[in-house]
Amino acid sequence: MPPRTPRADAQRNRDRLLAAAAELVAEEGVQASLRDVARRAEVGLGTLYRHFPTRDDLLEALLGRRFEALAEHAERAERAEHAGTTTTADPERALVDWLQEFTLGAAAYRDLPAALVATLHSPDSALHASCLRMREAGGRLLLAAQEAGAVRPEVTPLDLFALANALGWIADQSPSLAERREHLFRLVWDGLRRR
Incomplete structure (x- = not known):
């Protein structure tokens, strides 16, 4: 069975999280706050952890x-x-x-x-x-x-x-x-x- 394609909103959230993480890691380093990543992506912390369970x-x-x-x-x-x-x-x-x-x-x-x-x-x-x-x-x-x-x-x-x-x-x-x-x-x- 082929992997499911993510819903459009889930993919958008993932893309926003990665864009926010790229900015914060460039500014603050690889230990940048995950809470700040979620904030900058304008999603909840739970959404971040659904996509990326760990740093x-x-x-x-x-x-x-x-x-x-x-x-x-x-x-x-x-x-x-x-x-x-x-x-x-x-x-x-x-x-x-x-x-x-x-x-x-x-x-x-x-x-x-x-x-x-x-x-x-x-x-x-x-x-x-x-x-x-x-x-x-x-x-x-x-x-x-x-x-x-x-x-x-x-x-x-x-x-x-x-x-x-x-x-x-x-x-x-x-x-x-x-x-x-x-x-x-x-x-x-x-x-x-x-x-």
Whole structure:
């Protein structure tokens, strides 16, 4: 039996909750008050809990799509590389593009870098599966760039994840550092490149 399509009003409430959560998490971080999310969405707290029984469920819905998009980005680059298409077949360019998308996404929500690191140690987290898929896809891009001789061989996928996350964390700390994100990205990338 196929899953039921949600009623139009229920879908509207869910969309409003996700929009409100996106705003509040950007402003206050991943620990933003669920009561404030419901208030901003102009729904009752019970409605929030019907859609998202826990904070992790809400974050999974909000951030899981971002992680899935990053995984799909990496997988498209892998397919292009294997097919030999000229636009994205360069493993170094594919990894740089993916890393830039990752770091911009990590900086979009306050406290997200810390939440991403927490998923490494919490397989029970609702975010763990989508974050793991994203990290593994990025790891395959790293391996392809290493095999092409573009990235130092001792760099591990965990190193890559930690450095990309650190760039997102920097933006949380100070607007003046956030303004230097592109410069800092280039410094990190220079450190990853094979000499």
